[in-house]
Each structure stands twice: as structure tokens, then as C-alpha cells.
Amino acid sequence: MxxxxxxxxxAGNCYHITLNRKDLPPVVLLLEAGxxxxxxxxxxxxxxxxxxxxxxxxxTHNHKDHSAASGDLRRRGKRVYGNxxxxxxxxxxxxxxxxxxxxxxxxxVYPFSVEHDAEDSLGFxxxxxxxxxxxxxxxxxxxxxxxxxxxxxxxxxSNYDGRVIHFAYEAAKDQxxxxxxxxxxxxxxxxxxxxxxxxxxxxxxxxxxxGIFLMHLSGRHANPxxxxxxxxxxxGKPCFVCRKSGGIL
Ligand SMILES: [Zn+2]
Ligand SMILES: [Zn+2]
Numbered sequence: 001m002x003x004x005x006x007x008x009x010x011a012g013n014c015y016h017i018t019l020n021r022k023d024l025p026p027v028v029l030l031l032e033a034g035x036x037x038x039x040x041x042x043x044x045x046x047x048x049x050x051x052x053x054x055x056x057x058x059x060t061h062n063h064k065d066h067s068a069a070s071g072d073l074r075r076r077g078k079r080v081y082g083n084x085x086x087x088x089x090x091x092x093x094x095x096x097x098x099x100x101x102x103x104x105x106x107x108x109v110y111p112f113s114v115e116h117d118a119e120d121s122l123g124f125x126x127x128x129x130x131x132x133x134x135x136x137x138x139x140x141x142x143x144x145x146x147x148x149x150x151x152x153x154x155x156x157x158s159n160y161d162g163r164v165i166h167f168a169y170e171a172a173k174d175q176x177x178x179x180x181x182x183x184x185x186x187x188x189x190x191x192x193x194x195x196x197x198x199x200x201x202x203x204x205x206x207x208x209x210x211g212i213f214l215m216h217l218s219g220r221h222a223n224p225x226x227x228x229x230x231x232x233x234x235x236g237k238p239c240f241v242c243r244k245s246g247g248i249l
Pocket of ligand 2 (some may be wrong): 061063116118137
């Protein structure tokens with residue numbers, strides 16, 4: 001597995017990943033395309049990456065910070081997979097919860113439902129004949145039982161620290177700041193706190209896991225260093241934080 005974060009926040013998400021296969025070269029995937037098309041190309045090239053070898057693009061849901069370039073990528077001949085709002089009725093690329101889809105040779109995706117404020121939001125189990133990853137971005141929680149899977153790597157949202165939001169929300173209510181009240185209520189109802197992230201990780205079999213990557217941290221309500229320390233200490237695994245403008249911590 002090789003991984004590059006090109007963007008990770010409510011301002012945009014895009015991740016470049018390669019997974020090993022037994023008798024084939026690694027499969028190349030773009031997970032999320034939530035930046036303008038030209039910006040994806042620019043960030044890829046500054047990482048020494050190229051769009052041509054990308055075998056498939058997978059998108060979790062139809063919010064712009066995850067899907068902005070999906071149309072441009074499709075028009076340029078990339079295979080973009082996502083729900084009906086992203087790919088329409090194209091059965092070849094339509095992802096539906098519970099239905100395994102082959103997205104490249106020896107590369108399959110098991111999409112499952114996650115709770116989020118966008119229609120048909122999905123999480124992904126992505127696996128080749130050699131490696132398996134879990135990818136869960138925007139999500140308040142997911143009910144899918146994945147305790148039997150042995151993931152090599154886990155990519156999961158960790159948006160905010162519950163205590164930080166609590167005080168900010170109370171302050172917004174005191175000040176009758178309706179914009180902030182709405183923002184915090186939306187966040188609490190559609191995104192994952194670091195405590196929720198840890199609760200989900202506790203339910204998984206981490207015996208094969210070689211790394212946990214935290215995504216989509218809030219700029220105002222998350223401390224990347226603390227989150228990284230907390231997860232690596234609690235689970236005894238290397239933990240990395242995907243940075244807003246690309247790169248990892
Ligand atoms: Zn998002
Ligand atoms: Zn979203």
C-alpha cells in the first residue's frame with residue numbers, strides 16, 4: 001500500500017492510493033475527488049503523480065468537498081464510481097450499499113451505508129488479492145459489522161473533539177449566534193468526533209492493521225497532534241493525520 005493525501009477537510013478531499021496485487025502491478029485508486037479538476041492535477045503533479053495510471057475513482061457521497069471533480073473526471077474517460085447522484089443510472093459504476101463491485105482487476109469494493117447528511121452516503125471496504133483497507137469519510141456513525149475483516153490499513157474521519165465543540169456550542173447559544181449554532185448542530189449530527197472514531201476502531205479486528213489514518217479534521221475543533229497521540233496510544237498502531245492541504249502528519 002502506498003498512500004498520498006492531496007486534500008483532507010471540509011474544503012476538499014482527495015486521496016491517492018495504490019494497493020498491491022499478487023500477479024499484477026499495484027492498482028491505482030483515487031478516493032474522493034473533492035477539488036476542482038485542475039487543482040487535483042496540480043497537486044498530483046507536485047507529488048510526482050499522474051492521472052493516467054489511475055484505474056478507478058471512488059466517491060463516498062455527493063457533497064462538493066468529496067465530489068467536485070467527478071463530472072470532469074468522467075468526461076475525460078476516468079471510471080468514477082459512486083452513488084446514483086454521482087453516476088446516475090450507469091450500472092457499471094453505480095455503488096450501492098451491500099453490493100460488491102469489481103472496480104479493476106483483482107480489486108473489489110464493498111460499499112456500506114454510513115450516517116451522514118447526504119443521500120446514500122457510503123463507506124468502503126476495498127480489497128485486492130493481497131491487501132484490504134477500510135475507508136470511512138464523512139459519517140456520524142456506521143452500523144455495519146466489520147469485526148470479521150482483518151484490515152491492513154484504516155482510513156477514517158475524525159472531525160472534532162467533543163469537549164471543544166461542547167464549549168463552542170454553549171458559547172454560541174449564550175451569544176445567540178444562530179450561524180454558529182446551526183453549524184455546530186450540523187457537525188454534531190453528521191460528523192465523527194475523536195471519541196466516536198475510537199469507539200468504531202474498538203469494534204474492529206486490528207491484528208493485521210499496520211496504520212490508521214485520520215481524515216477530515218476540523219480546523220477549529222480538532223488538535224491533530226493530540227488526535228494522533230490518542231489513537232496510537234490507545235490502539236498501539238502507527239497513526240497518521242491527513243492534512244488539510246495535502247500531506248500527512
Ligand atoms: Zn466532507
Ligand atoms: Zn459530507
